[in-house]
Amino acid sequence: MTVTRFAPSPTGYIHVGNLRTALMNFLIARKAGGTFILRIDDTDPERSKEEYVDAIKQDLEWLGLTWDRVERQSDRLDRYAMAADELRRMDRFYEAFETPTELDLKRKKQLNMGKPPVYDRAALKLTEAEKDALRAERGAGVWRFKLRQERIEWTDGILGDVSIDAASVSDPVLIRGDGQVLYTLASVVDDTEMGVTHVVxxxxHVTNTATQIQIIEALGGTVPQFAHHSLLTGPQGESLSKRLGTLSLRDLRAAGIEPMALLSLMARLGSADPVELRDHMSQLIEGFDIERFGAAPTKFDSDDLYPLTARHLQSLPYDAVKDTILAAGVPENLGPRFWAVMRENITTLRDLEAWWALCRDGAEPVIDDEDREFVATAMEMLPEAPHDESTWGQWTGAVKEATGRKGRGLFMPLRKALTGQSHGPDMAQLLPLLQTIRARP
Structure with a gap:
């Protein structure tokens, strides 16, 4: 059975980069009828916050990315300790005591000599007495996994055949000096014991994958099918790292972005297929193919989400937006007609409040100097409410006959006088919704 997982750290809100990973793993599991695990990577007790755990779940639920079960790495520390003991028994785990400054000096020296900046395994030469002395002086050391210095190869779901020389990679630190288990070990143990079959x-993470493959094999696990998607950049190819704080899912939600607009974009972005707005998650699942994605950096522009959101909203029936419309203050008897008129004139649902405010309270008239006499004459001819969809045509017909104006010179000044805007809904449909008309004499 296909098993995938999304393993966020609850140290902040998830953003579009995280979503890409979550969505791909979700779609793979759902397309295969498999299991999608939400695994909270909370092994760092200082930085992990429960409020972020709740926020992660809320964001995924908002998007419809439902999980089959939740796992928390903080509940599995004993499993990691057992794996560490097993690696020690195999002589694949060793304690090292270099300070960050010492490691930095070693790296600089190697680079100056034209060598790759790889940990030199000096700790393997320490005697027990030397280790005891270092522990007494510096405290506990870090624990490094001893890589077999051979080529590590796998067929990646996106990158194709990958081959990395383990001799060009430092032995990874799996446990810090303070005892905190790092992602590299915890992820391997979890993936192995939870039967994860696909990791996107x-x-x-490509180098991490190479080292993790050796750890998986050392612990007797089955190597999953790995796929590494491209990283997102800004619309000009710039790094997104400094902007991710403004691209959290909750910020996009607060901006009025619709879930299916965001999911439709992220399910195709960076692939050989064009972005197509979908109405239902089932369509995304059916059309997803990880092999269609490329390795080149992928440009993401949050502005692309707004036209997709507008198109999605235009397709929705009144019942889908009824609660939002009523919450904006629209009377229930006007709700369906209000939506029919406004659906083509909004970008997000947040725009409905402004349109209802215009209908309810009227707009400050915008009247150009050359149109003042014309508008005054026209307003005197406007029939008393209630208006219906025939009122606009009858009124403007009468004004045309009385003033001789026609076309844009007739219609635009009246639109601006009634709505304060030069663009908007069809006036024949909007006029019956106007509760207040400030331009009346």
Whole structure:
């Protein structure tokens, strides 16, 4: 059975980069009828916050990315300790005591010599007495996994055949000096014990994958099918790292972005297929193919989400937006007609409040100097409410006959006088909704 997972750290709100990973793993599991696990990577007790755990769940629920079960790494520390003991028994785990400054000096020296900046395994040469002395001086050391210095190869779901020389990679630190288990070990243990079959994540994890494959094999696990998607950039190819704080899912939600607009974009962005707005998650699942994605950096522009949101909203029936419309203050008897008129004139549902305010309270008239006499004459001819969809045509017909104006010179000044805007809904449909008309003499 296909098993995938999304493993966010609850140290902040998830953003579009995280979503890409979550969505791909979700779609793979759902297309195969498999299991999608939400795994909270909370092994860092200082930075992990329960409020972020709740926020992650809320954001995924908003998007409809439902999980089959939740796992928390903080509940599995004993499993990681057992795996660490097993690696020690195999002589694949060793304690190292270098300070960050010492490691930095070693890297600089290697680079100056034209060598790759790889940890030199000096800790393997320490005697027990030397280790005891270092522990007494510096405290506990970090624990590094001893890589077999051979080529690590796998067929990646996106990158194709990948081959990395383990000799060009430092032995990874799996446990910090303070005892905190790091992602590299915890993820391997979890993926192995939870039967994860497919792992999709960013291309910045390729080296991690190489080392994790050796750890998986050392612990007797089955290597999942890995796929590494491209990283997102800004619309000009710039790094998104400084902008991700403004691209959290809750910020996009607060801006009025609709879930299916966001999902439709992210399910195709960076693939060989064009972005197509979908109405239902089932359509995204059916059309998803990880092999259609490329390795090149992928440009993301949040502005692209707004036209998709507008198109999605235009397709919705009144019942789908009824609660939002009523919450904006629209009387229930006007709700269906209000939506029919406004659906083509909004970008997000938040725009409905402004349109209802215009209908309810009227707008400050915008009247150009050359149109003042014309508008005054026209307003005297406007029939008393209630108006219906025939009122606009009858009124403007009478004004045309009385003033001789026609076309844009007739219609635009009247629109601006009634709505304060030069664009908007068809006036024949909007006029019956106007509760207040400030331009009346």
């Amino acid at each position: 994540r960013g291309s910045d």
